[in-house]
Amino acid sequence: MKTKFREPKQAPGPGQMDALLKRCGIHLSTRQLDQLWAYHQLLRQHDAELNLTRIHNFENMVVKLYADSILPALKTALPSPLMDLGSGPGMPGIPLKIFRPELDILLAESRRSRIDFLKMVVKELALSGIEVTERGIAPDFDRPVAGVITRAVEPIAETLKRVAGCLIQDGTVLFMKGPRCDAEMETAAQICPDYQQTADIPYQIPHTPHQRRLVCYRRVSVAAAKPGPSHRVRSIESEANPIFKDLKKLLGGRGIKKLGRTLVCGSRLVAESMARQPERCLAWITSGDRQPPPDDAPRHLEWFQLAPNLFPVIDAFGTRSPMVLFDTPPLPAWPATDTATPGCNLLIPFQDPENVGAVIRCAAAFDVERVVLLAESANPFHPKAVRASAGTVFSARLFQGPSLAALPEDLPVVALAASGTPLAEFAFPESFCLLVGMEGPGLPPRWKKNSVAIPMAAGVESLNATVATAIALYEWHR
Numbered sequence: 001m002k003t004k005f006r007e008p009k010q011a012p013g014p015g016q017m018d019a020l021l022k023r024c025g026i027h028l029s030t031r032q033l034d035q036l037w038a039y040h041q042l043l044r045q046h047d048a049e050l051n052l053t054r055i056h057n058f059e060n061m062v063v064k065l066y067a068d069s070i071l072p073a074l075k076t077a078l079p080s081p082l083m084d085l086g087s088g089p090g091m092p093g094i095p096l097k098i099f100r101p102e103l104d105i106l107l108a109e110s111r112r113s114r115i116d117f118l119k120m121v122v123k124e125l126a127l128s129g130i131e132v133t134e135r136g137i138a139p140d141f142d143r144p145v146a147g148v149i150t151r152a153v154e155p156i157a158e159t160l161k162r163v164a165g166c167l168i169q170d171g172t173v174l175f176m177k178g179p180r181c182d183a184e185m186e187t188a189a190q191i192c193p194d195y196q197q198t199a200d201i202p203y204q205i206p207h208t209p210h211q212r213r214l215v216c217y218r219r220v221s222v223a224a225a226k227p228g229p230s231h232r233v234r235s236i237e238s239e240a241n242p243i244f245k246d247l248k249k250l251l252g253g254r255g256i257k258k259l260g261r262t263l264v265c266g267s268r269l270v271a272e273s274m275a276r277q278p279e280r281c282l283a284w285i286t287s288g289d290r291q292p293p294p295d296d297a298p299r300h301l302e303w304f305q306l307a308p309n310l311f312p313v314i315d316a317f318g319t320r321s322p323m324v325l326f327d328t329p330p331l332p333a334w335p336a337t338d339t340a341t342p343g344c345n346l347l348i349p350f351q352d353p354e355n356v357g358a359v360i361r362c363a364a365a366f367d368v369e370r371v372v373l374l375a376e377s378a379n380p381f382h383p384k385a386v387r388a389s390a391g392t393v394f395s396a397r398l399f400q401g402p403s404l405a406a407l408p409e410d411l412p413v414v415a416l417a418a419s420g421t422p423l424a425e426f427a428f429p430e431s432f433c434l435l436v437g438m439e440g441p442g443l444p445p446r447w448k449k450n451s452v453a454i455p456m457a458a459g460v461e462s463l464n465a466t467v468a469t470a471i472a473l474y475e476w477h478r
């Protein structure tokens with residue numbers, strides 16, 4: 001009898017994953033797809049040992065785990081920093097981070113084996129701007145977050161109570177639910193007066209029968225959860241005080257990079273940083289004990305009261321007004337290969353922090369898609385950069401890029417050089433990277449071939465780098 005020969009079934013690859021995601025309306029760049037594929041491999045490799053998921057069929061994993069995790073990003077705005085509460089093997093936090101790399105994500109998980117798995121995923125995928133908690137979340141967890149997202153963990157009211165110590169005023173909680181969650185919502189409405197339901201978005205995973213609901217709440221009051229006054233006060237009298245020593249280090253770019261913090265100076269910028277990123281404001285710094293933090297300051301803010309002879313040492317601009325110690329966000333890596341997104345990627349190589357701040361301000365004024373700090377650039381959170389940016393550094397879409405020498409050859413760069421096509425005759429492509437030479441050495445020769453020029457009067461050699469950037473961005477935006 002003849003045995004029937006069967007073709008071995010081909011193992012699915014990233015191409016099939018991409019096609020399934022596209023069917024759900026999710027379009028990933030090559031880099032994102034590679035990352036998601038790497039995550040899929042890790043999940044499969046460690047599932048048997050760690051019992052990470054009950055879904056094992058390839059198509060179901062892509063649709064019911066990864067697409068399901070990403071879809072909320074297409075349905076509503078996601079706050080940052082965003083905590084994924086009860087992340088388990090990383091759902092929705094890991095696929096969301098891959099899809100929206102600019103989000104700061106905190107993966108919260110209580111089981112040790114899963115915490116270790118999540119940390120390995122973050123490392124192996126070289127993800128930045130994402131952390132894993134070392135403990136489960138309870139109301140005493142007080143690291144501030146602007147939003148919480150959670151999938152398949154517990155009833156709505158339990159989570160709302162659980163995040164009382166960490167969710168900031170006006171923060172959002174997003175529940176990824178199935179269609180039958182009305183009873184949970186009713187309970188939450190009765191027993192969680194600090195929250196207001198703001199949205200209830202029903203949807204279906206495209207081309208499947210699976211129904212979902214994204215139920216959103218806003219925290220309207222923090223008073224009931226955290227009674228009492230108070231900012232913890234630290235009185236700093238001596239130059240040898242370790243807090244003071246660290247504050248002094250923040251007067252230079254190296255200290256800012258090492259400590260991941262900066263000093264925000266000047267009353268307007270201080271107010272702006274507290275309004276825009278309260279969760280990142282760590283301490284209120286004053287000379288003596290007058291000028292306390294404002295009434296609406298975030299409660300986690302500490303109050304550093306410096307002796308009158310110490311305050312001027314760190315008051316670099318001589319403002320004499322309270323300063324804020326600000327936790328600088330880690331910059332997500334710039335996906336250099338993903339330049340298909342329409343708009344301008346502004347590449348910044350400037351070494352003078354004032355120039356960096358000034359061009360970030362221009363980028364905000366002319367709606368630049370991404371601001372990319374090249375390795376040569378000064379720290380965008382240097383007090384001088386923050387000041388020159390007029391606070392726009394707190395809202396700009398900042399990314400960490402490579403060095404000038406490591407920029408890919410095939411990047412669609414539009415460079416500014418005196419030898420280029422006159423700016424007024426130049427048609428900007430839909431998607432491009434704007435590059436202005438560093439102060440001093442100017443533009444590396446390899447980028448001069450596709451350059452545009454700002455015509456100038458005879459005898460003038462060059463414009464200041466920030467002025468040239470502003471003119472080019474104005475012309476593009478126009």
Ligand SMILES: C[S@@+](CC[C@H](N)C(=O)[O-])C[C@H]1O[C@@H](n2cnc3c(N)ncnc32)[C@H](O)[C@@H]1O
Nearest residue numbers: 086087088091108109110111136137151152153
């Ligand atoms: C059913 S799993 C869901 C995992 C993931 N969100 C998903 O959709 O696949 C619930 C997870 O929440 C975690 N968990 C439960 N209570 C928690 C808490 N208080 N803080 C952090 N994680 C918690 C559990 O360890 C578990 O991994």
